Amino acid sequence: xxxxxxxxxxxxxxxxxxxxxxxxxxxxxxxxxxxxxxxxxxxxxxxxxxxxxxxxxxxxxxxxxxxxxxxxxxxxxxxxxxxxxxxxxxxxxxxxxxxxxxxxxxxxxxxxxxxxxxxxxxxxxxxxxxxxxxx
Numbered sequence: 001x002x003x004x005x006x007x008x009x010x011x012x013x014x015x016x017x018x019x020x021x022x023x024x025x026x027x028x029x030x031x032x033x034x035x036x037x038x039x040x041x042x043x044x045x046x047x048x049x050x051x052x053x054x055x056x057x058x059x060x061x062x063x064x065x066x067x068x069x070x071x072x073x074x075x076x077x078x079x080x081x082x083x084x085x086x087x088x089x090x091x092x093x094x095x096x097x098x099x100x101x102x103x104x105x106x107x108x109x110x111x112x113x114x115x116x117x118x119x120x121x122x123x124x125x126x127x128x129x130x131x132x133x134x135x
Contacts, residue, residue: 004026008022022073025128032118033067035118036066036098036119040055043059061094062094
């Protein structure tokens with residue numbers, strides 16, 4: 001990830017001075033992408049994966065949304081602020097929904113507890129980045 005920070009620093013036309021928030025979001029969204037994918041895979045190995053259908057779907061949806069969010073934010077040049085705001089809202093909402101579902105399994109599934117933490121962290125990073133967007 002240090003290379004991503006270097007790329008932000010050396011970009012010839014950054015859209016704002018929110019490089020720290022952008023870097024934190026790229027890192028959190030990438031971590032959430034892989035954590036959610038792994039959680040879904042772990043849920044599929046449960047003795048009754050059908051009972052975890054909602055969790056698996058939210059994991060997969062959250063992973064996809066986080067992946068797109070990381071890619072958008074990793075392009076620090078000028079972008080459409082309305083589009084970014086909508087993406088950040090969608091990412092935060094997906095992360096919170098996934099975290100809530102995973103927390104309901106966290107007492108018996110450590111992977112769900114870890115996933116919920118990653119999702120909450122990513123949602124917070126989305127909110128911080130949204131606060132840096134130009135109105």
